[in-house]
Amino acid sequence: MLFEKLSSAGKKELMRLRILFSVLIAVVFFVQGCGGSEPAGIDNAQITDSSGIVLFTDAGTGEEVSVLVVDQTNEPVEGIQVDFVDGDGFETFVAFDPDGEMLPSLSIFPHNSTHTIQMAMEDALPVILELLPGSDEYETVMLFADFLDDFAEQGEAPTGGPDVPENWLYRGVSTPEELEQENKLFLMLLKATPLRPAVEITERGGKLLDILYAMDVVEEPDAYHSWVIVPSLGDSENLAGSIFMLSPIYDDQNTNIDASSNEGALDVSANAVVQNTRFTIDDQNIITDNVTELQWMVGSDTSTDWYESESWVNSLGGTWRMPSISEFWGLYDAGINYEYWGPFSNSGWYVWSSEVQDSSSAWFFSFTGTEVDGNRSLSENFRAFAVRSPKNQLDLPLEALSCGIEIGTPDEEVISILGQPESKNDRTFYGADGRWSQHWSYSNGDMVIYMSSDDEHGDQTVSQIRLTGQSTYRTSSGLGIGDTESDVIAEHDSIKDQAFSRDGEFFVAGSIYGGVGFGISSGVVVSITIGAMAE
The missing domain is CATH 3.10.100.10 (Mannose-Binding Protein A, subunit A)
Structure with missing residues (x-):
């Protein structure tokens, strides 16, 4: 009933989390009652010899990979089945005792064919002793197990209330396919720890269950309720990462796989993923x-x-x-x-x-x-x-960018759309119009927005926009740097300012006193000026 996987963890925290993972894995296998089951349908599987060794061939390099299986006293163990999965940037080994006397172990680590890899097989008894009533591990695991068992039997998905710890955040319902996509991401995160010993990135409960599904030991659910257990705020000893807790949903439970009524949850009925109303x-x-x-x-x-x-x-x-x-x-x-x-x-x-x-x-x-x-x-x-922009093309005036910024747009709205400018000059007073002006630079200077205000410290509005260089912003009509002169003519020929336009050099849509000017070079737009180009 317990499933977990690491959502994010720094290199230093991986070893400490392994302790909790080992405890949870022990509970998984005893709750599911899979000890002693014969594996079925496993590819790339080998049985350890009298020296506790199995040999595999790396499909990518052709090199031999040697795996040594030892027990908790570091003695070689014979007769252990080891399954080898050769991934992209990592190798996975699952060790399984057909006699059920030892707990399965899974190790994931970067490719390593030059050294013997040790995978410790833990005897079940010490793990169970760690879960004796009164121990911290027992109380923690039993809290999870009892809680999941209760609501799983009821076919419900509680998202809050006195029975749900405050740091449990309900994520809604997910299909196995959706969770598999997340698994791929978690495995890729292991690439960030190429020098960590294999034993420090071992015991992944979620991956062990994948193996059990492949063996037909456990039936894969149709979907899962899922929570994220977030480390307690302010607890500096518990900041390694979050844990996902999953509860299976089977069709024969007559459970409606629909959590859309929960804020932020998913509705996966009929394979449709529908987010909340945001x-x-x-x-x-x-x-x-x-x-x-x-x-x-x-x-x-x-x-x-x-x-x-x-x-x-x-x-x-x-x-x-x-x-x-x-x-x-x-x-x-x-x-x-x-x-x-x-x-x-x-x-x-x-x-x-x-x-x-x-x-x-x-x-x-x-x-x-x-x-x-x-x-x-x-x-x-x-x-x-x-x-x-929320405004469609027909809603935007001629003197505007497609993102919704236009002549007269307030400074706060500009920032909400574009963020803070990369640079600003000091406000300067211009006697010609009696206003204060400031230049806001974006995209490494390839877009400059001229802001204007009535006084030196007053609110500003857009008075002109200039696009040059590599700017990717476009006008309200969809034109941008790199478009052709023919594109401009096709869009604005009906409003061309004949007096100031020059074929092959400059095209004015509207008027130089209020419109859009396109600088042309070799038949291509190299600059765009939005707003008055003359006083």
């Missing part, structure tokens, strides 16, 4: 944030460099654009992250932003909650999202 998704896979009204689209679940991401977003047409860091923060603050993607589902967690650092790097956003944003080479591979 986000809705339509039949075109357009996700609407019902708070900010921004619309989102998730690119293909494959790695793409920055240029490929930009190309995909541009192919969507209209006012779709690459998101800013501040817009990603809005998603993250709303609870969207690598542990809970909701309608933004994908297997990656780094996403490119529109903000270019320089000619070779751009800013990305990480939904892991650790390195939340940073800049990387444009050639690196992340995921691609697209976003557009």
Whole structure:
């Protein structure tokens, strides 16, 4: 009845968590009553010889991998079945005693074919002794076991109340397929610990149960209720990471697999994943944030460099654009992250932003909650999202960006959409119009927003916008740097300012006193000015 897996842990904490994992694994196997069961259908399995050794071949390198199985006194153990799983960047070994005299053990570690790997098989009796009434381990495990047993028998999914510890956060219902995606992520996290001894990253309860399912020892549920147990705040000795607690749901329990009434939960009935009312998704896979009204689209679940991401977003047409860091923060603050993607589902967690650092790097956003944003080479591979303003193209005036910023937009709204500018100059008084002006720089200077106010310290509004260089922002009509002169003509020929436009050099849509000016070079747009170009 108990299932657990490490959601996040630093290198230093992995060894300490192993103790708790070992206790929980012991309970799993005794509750399920699987001791002594014969394994079935296992691939790459070997039986230890009289020296406690089995040999495997690494499929990637062709090198021989030697595994030594010992008991808790470091004596070799004969007759232990060892299953070898050769993963991408890691190896997994499951040791199973067909006679049921020792507890199964699972070890996951980086590839290591040059040294003998020791996997200690623990005798069941010392583990059970650790769970004697009165011990801390006994009280902890029994609390979990009793609680899960009670509500599992009732077919209910309590999310709060006196029986639910305060640090248990209900996540709703998940299918085995959804949990498997999370498992892949957790295994990839092991790549961050390439030098840790194998014994320090062992005893993964969730993976042991995967093996049991493969053996047909335990029936895999149709879905799970799940909680995240968060370490107590202020407890410096308990900050290693969260633990997922899962309770199985079977169709024959007549349990309605629907937790959509719980805030932040999932409804997986009929294989449909529906997030709470914060986000809705339509039949075109357009996700609407019902708070900010921004619309989102998730690119293909494959790695793409920055240029490929930009190309995909541009192919969507209209006012779709690459998101800013501040817009990603809005998603993250709303609870969207690598542990809970909701309608933004994908297997990656780094996403490119529109903000270019320089000619070779751009800013990305990480939904892991650790390195939340940073800049990387444009050639690196992340995921691609697209976003557009709550205002559709017809709603926006000529003098506006597709993100919703237009002439007259207040300073607070600019910051809410774009974040704080990278740099500002001092406010300067201009006698021609009797107002104070300030330049806000974004995207390494490729976008400059001219802000204006009636006095030196008053509220500011947008008076002009300039796009140059590598800027990825677009006008309300969907035009941007890199588009052709023909694109501009096709969009704005009916409102072309004939007096000030110059073929092949400059195109004015509207008027130089209020419109959009497109700088042209070799038939390509190289600059865009939104707002009055002359007084």
